[in-house]
Amino acid sequence: MVGRVLNRHQQWLCRQLADRGLVVARQVAVSDTAEDIRTAVAESLQRAQLVITTGGLGPTSDDRTREVVADLLELSLVEDSGVIAKLEAWFRSRNRVMPDTVRLQAQVPREATVLPNGHGTAPGLVIPVGAGPEAWLIMLPGPPRELHPMFLDQVVPWLDAHLPTRPVQVVRTLRSTGVPESVMQERIAPPLAHLVERGLDIGYCARPGEVDVRFTCSGPDAPAIVASAEARVRSLLPEDFYGEEDDLLEAVVVRALAASGRTLAVAESCTGGHLANRITDVPGASEVFVGGAVTYSNVPKQSLLGVGTDSLAAHGAVSETVVREMAAGARDRFGTDFALATTGIAGPGGGTDTKPVGTVFIALAAADGVEVVQQRNAYDRETFKHVTSQQALDWLRRRLRASGGRS
């Protein structure tokens, strides 16, 4: 392992399994030598009833997992005709000759159940392990676009059929922004102490610009204990949780705009398209998001948004005056109910004594005028953009919440 690839599988699979009552006790990553793979799989099979491997099933020379597992479990490899037919069709439809190396992917250990790969060539495998019917090795392909649908469409039904009795574990995540982690803990931990005594576990996960609060509890009372904890923190902090589980702030804002029939435009200097990009990541964003101007230099601030030459000269591009004119100009020119504007110094260069790196002005334009807030987001460049867009979106969220959507 030389650290060239970020391991996203761990998070994704752990979460999918946890949501189905299967808590992952251990995750192991090893180099792709046969010896390391063999040792890791062998140890895992001794430790757990269900072992899942990802990757190493493809056609290239560093894909060794199938072979290693067959050897470890003393199962011969046989060519699966269904897989071969699918591979041949794939290459035929593209008018290409199938390389011999590709055939390797159709070699499956005897006794394995083949999971067809709807988004790639290497199939997944389910292999019963040992004498009893109670231990299983599931081998899945590495690319997320192949792994995720295979897991959801084929492994989940398999789990429901083969591991039907699972302990009740309740996990609930509430997502907040605008409240520091230490303040969050001070506010909610004491009022929840009686639930912690009954088995509630409270986890805090802080990232720049947001804090997740995660409740975990096991046993028959778990649903009631977690529901009680959630109700309590919501009453303590009625405005600060923007969503639950995987909710993204941008999706919450798009939904709130759609629900109230309002539209949004953005005018971005320092966030450089980050805000528009987050909003347009949300399916259906086109219903509420009209567009944005990324005005990275002064010329388009004037030509696209109508910012005054005098304002730029007198106050500079990073100023309350300019961000106010950017937001008003965007709302006017895009013809929207709301407009958000940002201007600031992302760094690493560009800071001054009076406006150090991290200085940012955010404006929100609505029918009743334009408001401006100043923030100091002293982070690396990408985090600066994320936190600034987070503050802008959260401001609009709170406004929509307070007004019931009225602009």
Add this chain to the structure above:
Amino acid sequence: MVGRVLNRHQQWLCRQLADRGLVVARQVAVSDTAEDIRTAVAESLQRAQLVITTGGLGPTSDDRTREVVADLLELSLVEDSGVIAKLEAWFRSRNRVMPDTVRLQAQVPREATVLPNGHGTAPGLVIPVGAGPEAWLIMLPGPPRELHPMFLDQVVPWLDAHLPTRPVQVVRTLRSTGVPESVMQERIAPPLAHLVERGLDIGYCARPGEVDVRFTCSGPDAPAIVASAEARVRSLLPEDFYGEEDDLLEAVVVRALAASGRTLAVAESCTGGHLANRITDVPGASEVFVGGAVTYSNVPKQSLLGVGTDSLAAHGAVSETVVREMAAGARDRFGTDFALATTGIAGPGGGTDTKPVGTVFIALAAADGVEVVQQRNAYDRETFKHVTSQQALDWLRRRLRASGGRS
């Protein structure tokens, strides 16, 4: 482990260590119960000469690693006066009372060397393990903003002092876009066969829109073998590698624009700000990037970019005609040497029989006119945006390369 946090440490630490000749043989993640932590640390110490743990050193109730390790190694915990003084100063400077739980972080196992934490409260620890001087446990804090500087500023010098003789391992990554993984392997593997015989390892890492080729080799000949492999593939594919190691395509494009003194604007429909966001992630982008228009609906396509009403009516927003007018309009209104424009159907909705989801038109405007390419990027929404922006940036990169920067 319930999958709520993405494990970025694995990648970061593996890479930092690999770059210093220490290849990580195994990475283990466990739940935060004392038993699982204890087992994992004990097994790792039997397996390796150097074990690094991350996380579990903080003040909250789920931070158990320090205590577990002291118990496992039969070392008593003592309060470190230096750490206490630092904690007290931190709280005093903020006029806050130090909670008792915070003091726990100053409890260090006897014999441990304390690594002061310049960006947080929990110190790191270096603990000699067993009788000989040759095995070590290094415990580091979990938050990346604390972990990264502590590793670079304190652990790296420690490694140089205590593990001075390391085998030479050379790792070299070349990054390409526009060449499918299978084609890449067909093109480069046979001509490198003689180097593989001498110990060269070739890894392929394919992500949507790009393929990394990674050469790894150990031993005294490793530098020459890897250099020879790199020279060979560069001569085989002289235009397809856009960078090395961590190079990002957007940074390569910004550097090429800066080197040739040219400027860029973007006009984005389907990419929704993604392209501008990638470009403005690059420090110094403001020297070459003037701005962008995110024209998500038809109105700003007309008002901001001058796209014709007739063009939209006759061909639709997703068409060669419209993308051509978007690029020309952006180049004209932002006053730049180049403009890139995108329009397409990101999905999941909006596809038709003649223009299915994934259809995209990309235009590149320069002094000598506007060119358009059509692509079919049938991915999920975010991947669609990334691959489309990758194609647009790579097109500009190849153009700058071919023209030596002339627009």
